[in-house]
Amino acid sequence: MNILYYDCFSGISGDMNMAAMIDLGVDPHYLKAELDKLGLGAEFELKVSTCACSGIKGTQVHVCQDGKKYHDRGHAHNLAHDLAHDHDHDHAAEPSCEHAGHAEHHPAHDHAVASAARHEHHHAQHRNLAAIEAIIMSSDLKPEVKQTSLRIFDLIAKAEAKVHGKPVGEVHFHEVGATDSIVDIVGAAICFHALRVDAVWASAIELGSGLVHCAHGVMPVPAPATTEIVHGLPTTRGGTDHEATTPTGAAIIAALTSRFTSTPAMSTSKTGYGIGHRQSSRPNMLRVFLASDDCPAHM
DSSP states (O other): OEEEEEEOTTOOOHHHHHHHHHHHTOOHHHHHHHHGGGSOTTTOEEEEEEEEETTEEEEEEEEEETTEEEOOOTTEEEHHHHHHHOOOTTSOOOOSSEEEEEEEOOOOOOHHHHHHHHHHHHHHTTOBHHHHHHHHHTSOOOHHHHHHHHHHHHHHHHHHHHHHTOOGGGOBOSTTTSHHHHHHHHHHHHHHHHHTOSEEEEOOEEOBOSEEEETTEEEESSOHHHHHHTTTSOEEOSSSSSBOSOHHHHHHHHHHOSEEOSSOOOEEEEEEEEEOSSOOSSOOEEEEEEEESOOOOOO
16 A cells, blocks of 8 residues: 655644645646646746755745745744734745755746736635635546545635634635635645555644734634644644644645554655745654555564
């Protein structure tokens, strides 16, 4: 059995997941071509770079809109950073790694397209589940990619509905409804099916610590939606000094993983590193493996 194993020692976010999948071998040009089937090409630009974190070379992904870099902070920002610098969702922090070169860079859109993208981005921040489903189902993506994407979104929608005390159909997403989060989630589905693995295993999920600032105010880590999504899953807390796992990252793991184990018996064949965008008390990266469960017995 071919296995994709997630080592979530420093948590998981949507952009870290896409970066790890590319580092594992998913062609970024293929990923971009598939994402273009969503019909949102005027809203975003996918940039993929190679970089190093704690001396380990990996891949980092930026989903850029209107020339600005965004990364998945799920619901929130680092509270101390926001209070010190008065940043909002449109001003993501600079990458916390040393760049080693660019693997992919798509040309910037012209001024007219950028202006339209700005207008659309404002409205995209408040897409509801029905609008997101319509975008995905009307696309030319493969049926299995559509199904997996909607399964991930459904987990987030149910978590948001529970937190806010509303029916799922009345939940209007903010950060998770934005274009960058749609790209993260559909990108996760595209990459998963591109790898053609038989099963997904994962370690316990590090959630992080501290406080975060989101559209609804100051909240503890993990964010409420993340807490709902990871019910019943093995997690750890306090290993990082920030929000290590976002709702998007939690939903990706919850939707794909069939087995959680921190001591897997498997034979690995390849390793990938998805580098995050923060300075952290431990290496801010997601490590993934391609492996098989035919590990020979030791003599």
